[in-house]
Amino acid sequence: MKESAGDAVEASTGGPPSDADLVARVLSDDRAAFDELIRRYQRQAVAVSFRLLGNTQDALEVTQDAFLKAYSSLATLQKREAFGGWLLRIVSNLSLNFRRGRRTRRQLPLDDLLGPAESHGADGGGSEWMAAGADPVRRLESAEMGRRLQEALKELPEKQRLAIVMFTIEQMPQKQVAESLQCSVEAVKWHVFQGRKKLRELLKGYI
């Protein structure tokens, strides 16, 4: 990885560079500026993908693919300051299409990338939802709850699911979610409301 472009800009201006600054630098052949964008958004990207797919391996692969795609088509980004929303749109599209259009990918070294508690349980399904170290009954309940929650999320229409994942779970700003979903902030509020309402019905016995 290149030396951080963010550190250099931060040192000279006293604050972290904006997304728009970093995008402009990447477009003028400052490859290191993109590493700063990776560091800035990789957590959100993995989180969104994981919430949509329920599987660590898939979420990491989608995240990598999304950054590759973002880098190669960065010149098409209209609003440079909206990089985050744009990237998460790529992440959510890739995640939603992941099962349908699965292709052979270069395998990510999971043992190397995941913490010790994760590297042996990254096959998706219920195991990922278990609270490590809890007593067996609690772990079983937690796994069941996780599965039910995952199923309930899958039953939501696409926009409602994305709005719930990005706004309610990941607590991203509504404006960023709106950019990601390509809709207004008011529409995001509406999708969140509809999603919450439906989830409340689907999870009636659990809450």
Next chain:
Amino acid sequence: MLNDDLEFSITQYLDGSLDETKRIALEAQLAADPEARALLAEHRALGDLLQSIPLPQVRWEKLSHHISAAIDDQESAPLTHASWWIWARMPQVAAIAASVLLVTGLAMHFLLGPQPPSSRPVIPGPNLIASISVDGPSEDAPDGLPVTEVSIGPGGSYAKASSLAPYADQIEVRPARVVIAAGIPQEQPPSAFPF
């Protein structure tokens, strides 16, 4: 407040996106209405549940190195092709390319397209005559004799039926009678008559 309105306000209240005036109104309703409080409690529990979903423990620094290396791999492979592709996908470039294609197409149409007829008729030479033979499906030939009689007229069978006879005068609409007859070869028995 209607149930949907109340629930919408509650979700925004929990998200912190409800404006000041509506927040005060909602808090007043929550203080007075136990059902509204129960709804708030359910949504709060749902929010807690959603946020309790654990995330995988990722070594973020290693992941960012890995992604960065993948980008370097991608960059070093077909660089010229990639940069061409980026340019080609820019909307301005695409618009200019489309305009050039359109103008070229129109120019070719007017320069090379069909010419206006001249005063002298153009007679094509013998080398321009071509004949095409197309073999299509053959016509279905009937097995029997050709139809010799087609007769259309009132049937009157309702009126002739004994059960309807008393009402014969009241029947205003009678079904048309259609007879299509064909000649019958002598050797064929009358029961083989197709109608």
